[in-house]
Amino acid sequence: MSRIEEACWSCSCTRVRPSESNGTLLVAKVHEMMTIVSSILGSAYCSLVSGHTMNLVRRGLVLFTVGVFLALVLNLLQIQRHVTLFPEEVIATIFSSAWWVPPCCGTAAAVVGLLYPCIDRHLGEPHKFKREWASVMRCVAVFVGINHASAKLDFANNMQLSLTLAALSLGLWWTFDRSRSGFGLGLTIAFVATLVTQLLVYNGVYQYTSPDFLYIRSWLPCIFFSGGVTVGNIGRQLAMGVSEITHKDCLDKMHKD
């Protein structure tokens, strides 16, 4: 406990008073979140009547938004780990310096979220476990919680950190997914994403804020794994809404025939 406090409180010597202009930003963010939630709802329940490609695009858009949003928020969390209070320039750096990170995450989320139901369909084992929006929300909350924990908590050593995170990720998968395809895809995503990140770091495109290389390496795959599972969950739920509605359409057409 004492270490956390130290980390949280003693590091704030270099505090810079946040500017008042952030209020408008907050409003904007809240607005963005609201639109995301409403777009999830809308896409799931009313706007999925159009054609197949249209559905695909819509789902992709929703997933992209979710990915961007999560990336921003989690990035914020990670930054928070090192500077408790944000100097003015932190927010600026988030949106300016590594501007390509959130879109990348969004694209990855869209791809993964579309990939999950696709693989389910190809494997022929539709995902039946806890298919409801409440469960998805729970999953997202746990995912954010894992990030939160990894950002805020102070672990004794990297081994403990990685073990805890791995256990948490596995728990997330077991609680919300429980499908082999989901596990395999999550592992693949974790591997590939970690590889890509390492390549970027080696090429100097991207830099870790923390010099501790081992720490990051043990930390990243777990986050990627749980993120993959989460996004896959969302994607499946979206796809299920689509398939339900299209199924209904098919029935209607058959009736008309």
Next chain:
Amino acid sequence: MTVHSMQLHPSVNSTLKEDQIVHVHFKEEIGIAELIPLVTTYIILFAYIYFSTRKIDMVKSKWGLALAAVATVLSSLLMSVGLCTLFGLTPTLNGGEIFPYLVVVIGLENVLVLTKSVVSTPVDLEVKLRIAQGLSNESWSIMKNMATELVIILIGYFTLVPAIQEFCLFAVVGLVSDFFLQMFFFTTVLSIDIRRMELADLNRRLPAEAVQEIPDHLRLPRSKSVAKQQRYERQPTIRPSAPYTISLQTSSFRNLRLPKRLRVIYFLARTRLAQRIIMVGTVIWIGILVYTDPAGVRTFLTAQVTEQSPLGGSGLAPIAVPPGVFQRGDTESSLPGFPSDVTPPLENQSRGTDEGKNSNSFDALPLVEPENITDNDKQHAHSETSLPENDFKEEITWGAHDQEMWRKLSFRHWPTLFSYYNNTLARKYVSILPIIPVSFHLSLQDALDARHPQDAKRYHSMFSTNYQESKNIDGNGAREHASAKPQVPLDITLYKVGALGLASGVLLVILLFCLYKVFCPKTYGQGGLSHGRRRRGDLPCDDYGYTPPISETLPLILKGHLMDIECLASDGMLLVSCCLSGQIRVWDAQTGDCLTVIPNPGQCRDSSSCYDWQESWEYISDPENGADESFENEHNFQRRMTPSQPILFTDQPDLSGLIDTNFAEQIKEEDTVSRQRTVSEHSQETGYDFGRAYDKVYEDHKMLNVQNLRSYPSPPTLLRCSQTSVNLKSHGWDGGCNHRRRSLGDEPFSVFEKTSPIPMWGGDCESSVWSLGIQGNLIVAGRSSGRLEVWDAADGTLRCSNEESSSGITVLAFITNRIVAARLNGSLDFYCLDTNKTFNQLQYRGTPNRSTIPSSPVFNSEDIIVCQLIHMVPCAHQKPITVLKAAAGRVVTGSQDHTLKIFRLEDSCCLYTLQGHTGGITAVYIDQTMGLASGGQDGAICLWDVLTGSRVSHMHGHRGDVVSLICTSSCVISGGLDDMICIWDRSSGIKLYSIQQDMGCGASLGVISDNLLVTGGQGCVSLWDIGYGDLLQTVYLGKSNELQLVRQLLVLDNAAIVCDFGSELSLVYFPSVLEKLD
């Protein structure tokens, strides 16, 4: 000051760095960027709650229930925080941050599952039964969920990360308390909600339907009486047909039956002991709280302290310091954040913080300093006077962990602390000055004197060894160090509370399990105890080892039939029976006298030929001469026709069809061997499982049957005018299944044992009676030819007949002047009996309640009765109608096409088609209260609401067909082909218990006056108490003939039962059990 105190008390073994100033900064307000993740988590939380509570459905107030669900989770979290702080855990995590995660971890799933399960229970049950049923349906999944979450959290606990451990601790306690709240808070809210919905429904429905029935109930305020009102609608008509009360055993005998544990529970429930004790306890507790409120305690303590302080006694000072510090002690004790029994390290820290404050913070320092000086002086004096031996006793070592002591204080306490001095910490920071360790020696006695009395108790052991008191230069430290000082109290409490939470969870499960084991009756749930099958000759005894006495009542044997009894009907006064030979006999149900005999129209054979037949029957294996063969063959055909055709109305027709086919083929090439083969084949066939429907074979059979009928035209002259009338019976005799079962099963007996009876079969192949009805003095017989005959019971004359359809009448119902006949081709005919005179001339002989005379209209013998078809439903069912019952102005038919139909009797209008069975309907029960039960070949029993046509409950308990079904006001009793009699709770659909019957006796069931069950067995009739499942009495019908099975059982109105006993009828009274009401 530092130098001064260093001089005074040179420190020993100090390893502290000298200049280490820690600044604790407090920010003014939380940054907006920092808020974003927090807001995100909260938005996700709200989305989760929204999506969860959206699933709550079919309740009165969705929002109220959602609120209750959220309140359950929130208050469980509050409880967990309260419990954890009670056990000494200081929350260090940011509550606002972990709150969404805690909610998500605890979750709303169980609540939703519970709601769904309760809501999906049958609507017509009582609320408490619905709750109980819903809970029991979901018990396993809820317990499994909880166990899984506990295990996951336990795993999280072993990550050994303090923050995660604390989180898990909160989550565990929160889960357990959430479980409690679900059981005791949410279910209550749910039941209230359901009750509200029922009330709303009732208010809406009452004006529509129940106005004319119970107008006075409408005026009742909708309080408790509304619940009873619903029940009351169904009750009142149950009784009138049961004018006898049961005097079972004495009450002491009955109490003896009640298990002891149940009696304890009943006692507790009656006296409400637990509630009262809890209430009294709560009142006392609140009283104590009011009497000694915290403020009062504090003033009291302060008064005491100030009283004692001039004397220098170290009475109630919060810390063990000499009397000079008392003024300070007062200020300390007035801080509610630091009650006097906080552990010493915390106090030290609080004092440390007082001194470590920045100079701009407040003016406490000058207040403290002079006291400290005096304090130090006094202590110095103490040390001077102490014995020199104390010097080498113990040496204090100061380490880094001592320096970090203040860190064990949650930083959230600091603003609280400063707020007592009207200081805000926003935008300021607290500097914690380095500790300057100073040590001096104190005599043991002084130390003991200086101790706080509570400390003496707490640290008794360590004071026994060494004790030294050291202070830092600022004087207020007063740190006590000893070798046995408890280490790292936070971790220990963490583990302690964690273990406590887990243990309480396990304890809870064990406790609930024990409660279930101890207090739930064994018969609760679906298990049900089944009474073991009785061996022949064994006296039946129940679970308690009580063997009921063999009844002294001797059954009245009604002899006269030559073959096995086929149909049985009664209206209380008269008893009509029809045997396989087609002979109808009318008996007096009181005396057992045979009043009238209506012989089969084809029985006018000379005695010699009859004798020949008999002989040929006896020596059936012997080759017969050719002259007899044709005749005998016809015989054989008839014989086979009569038993088999009554079966036709269920799935059996295929059998008789097969046999008829055999016969038709062999009619020209008779040899006894083939005949014998058919006999044996037939007997084999009867042992066959009836559970399947052979519809195609059935159709074939029908065709063949018609052919046969044509090939053997009935001589109309054989219908003699002298035939006596038969009697009648009230509405509906026993279900067709009884007949089917009985006739099939009895055939082997008739073949192989009954060699003596004179064959009575005649040449009229239409003469087999498939169904009987009796009412007043009229007997209605439905024949296989589709002919409906009305006989006079008194003189045996044929009053009228109707031959409009050639399809056999499988079942019929006779109510007042209406006859409903169900035919083999699925059509339903409504006949009306009418005389040439008006209906007003029909006289009523009274009600059966008041006298023994049946209430049916009596047609005078001189009247010409016309039986006219008033309505015909040509295709009521797709397949043959197997059962038909009429009561309360409704006619219910059940067919092999898996459906039931409800018709209104007056206008023959089909009201509902009930679907829900997955097999053909084999049993139907309807009573005057519109309770409808049906059983099918799938072994399922469905209860229906006749008013709405909806299925009320669905029970599954039989392997094979349900062959008989009776409902009482509280129970449903069903007998199946598996020879099991199951007793179900009518309202909840829970199986109470089951009784294993003798082989082939599953259909023999009867209920006397709502709480006595009569079952037939092998040569005996048993009487059971329905409520307790106890065997009361067994009546053996005949000593010699124990092999005979009682397959058919009819309960008469006067508490007698009639059962068939081979070719005899047994009339059994139970005078020892029943006594007259009047």
